[in-house]
Amino acid sequence: MNLEFIQALDDIEKDKGISKDVLLEAIETALVSAYKKDFGSKDNVRIEISAEAGEVKVYSRKEVVEDVENKNSEISLTEAERIDSKYKIGDIVEIEVTPAKFGRIAAQTAKQVVMQRIREAERDVIFDQYKEKEDELITGTIQRFHNDNILIDMGKTEALLPPSEQIAGEKYEIGERIKLYVVEVSTTNKGPRILVSRTHPGLLKRLFEIEVPEIFQGLVEIKAVAREAGQRSKMAVSSSESKVDPVGACVGPKGMRVQAVVEQLNNEKIDIVKWDDDPEIFVANALNPAEVIGVDINKSDKIAEVVVPDFQLSLAIGKEGQNARLAAKLTGWKVDIKKESEVEVKPDNIEEIKADASELTASLEDFEEKESKVETDIEKEASAAELDPDADAEEANEDLIDEISDEVEKLEKSKDEL
Incomplete structure (x- = not known):
């Protein structure tokens, strides 16, 4: 190695943020293995690289003993005193054993180590960068298809969109730019693994955060989201200001805001309902667009019994039970829907009626x-x-x-x- 190599290490430290001392230490460790492999040495050796001149030296390390049993790791006191009279039993003697042609091996090994460390550092940077983006929205370009998986070009790395996270019926084309939700970022032997989704409820939430200024300002809050990706979703919103209509804010003038989100989700239908702390009111709102006559809450079994007009029953249940299913996901209550004609009305003012009777x-x-x-x-x-x-x-x-x-x-x- 030479001064140019040392200068290169300085440049790497500035550009990549990898410490020069860390690189030198890694190179020294790698050179120990290279020395033993190429020269068949079994000695306990130490490699020293001059940080100023780039000179490489190999030292054999041996312990001073009375009687030598292992020549590779021990030296007699007599031989040690020939090197320096100050040595005593138990001291470590270092003897330079640098081979004549070791410089070429050292340079090649050092290059491999540095390249490997650079790759590892870049992987760490990418991991840290995208780890912070978990649960966030990103934009990527469809790069290629591998089996049923879609690989998304993120610039310095790739993200994986597996079949389970793809919207059914949505068409994907190479070169197309799409918005994705980052589900998880993990490390593997090949670098960071970035798992993204088009079906996650968080994608719907982040898209509305972009389209609705009131959400960004904190005036409107998305309390819950339930999705059947590509078909229909329900979103519950509330407002911290009495003058701000949370549903109207998300729908936007002439429905422009909600339509902008719909267009990015394969024309998925979106019901926006008002959140309420009262579960009876919230469950009734969640069954929108169906009209609800009454809701009876069973807290112990977490069941909400809902009564709707006879002609609204199919609308409340929805196609293949979708409306009721999404309402249950949104509210966290099991929803049991009955039509009015099947229910014996139990008036709340029963005591008053008894008194009148x-x-x-x-x-x-x-x-x-x-x-x-x-x-x-x-x-x-x-x-x-x-x-x-x-x-x-x-x-x-x-x-x-x-x-x-x-x-x-x-x-x-x-x-x-x-």
Whole structure:
């Protein structure tokens, strides 16, 4: 090696951020293996590289002992004193054994080590760079297809889009730029492995964050997302400001914001609903666009029993149960949908109705008592009346009978009304 090589190490340190000392240490370790392999040495050796001149020297390291048993790692005290009289038993003696042609081997080995370290450093940089982008949105170019996998060109590296993360029915073409969600970044022997997705719910969330300024500003929050990629999704949103409509903000003027997201997701249908802390209201909102009459929450079993009008049942369930299924994913509740005609309505004001019924019963009993008394009075008046056989008396009796009949009819009508 020479001064040019040392200068190259300085340049690598500046450009790649790899410490020169780390590189020299790695080269020295590699040269030890190269020396033993090429020269068949079994000695315990140390390689020293001058950081200033680039000169390489090989030293055999041996321990000073009284009686030598292993010539490769031990030296007698007598021989050690010939080198330097200061050596004692237990000291380590270093003897230079640099081969004449070792410079060429050293240069070749050093080059291999440096190249390997550069590759490792670049992999580390890429890993760190994309590790920070986990759960984030990135844009890449479709580079090639491998079996059913799609390899995405990210510039300095590739990302993997496996079949399980591809939208069914979506067409992919080489050279096409697409937005992707970073699911996971891990290390392998071949470098960083970047797993990306087109089906993850996080992709929908990140796309709306780009299109809706209110989300970026923190005025609107995406609380939950449920997706069946390529077909339909539901997203629950809330607002920290009473004046800001979270659903309207995400839909945008004339639906422009939501449409921009739809176009990037293979025309996937998106339902945007309002989040609510009350599970009954939230479940009802989640079944949009179906109309909901009532929701009964069973907290112990985490079940929401939903009642909808008969004509809305199919809409609430959705095609192949999709609407109900997505509502369940979005809310975290098992949704049981029933039509109105099948449900016995249980009023919430049952106690009030019971009180009214009790009052009505008492009124009816009071009426029956009064009715009985009136009938008795009528009978007394009838028996006490003198029925004159002549015409005038007969007419008077008929008037009295009609009057009694009218009174009885009024009482009967009042009774029916009660």
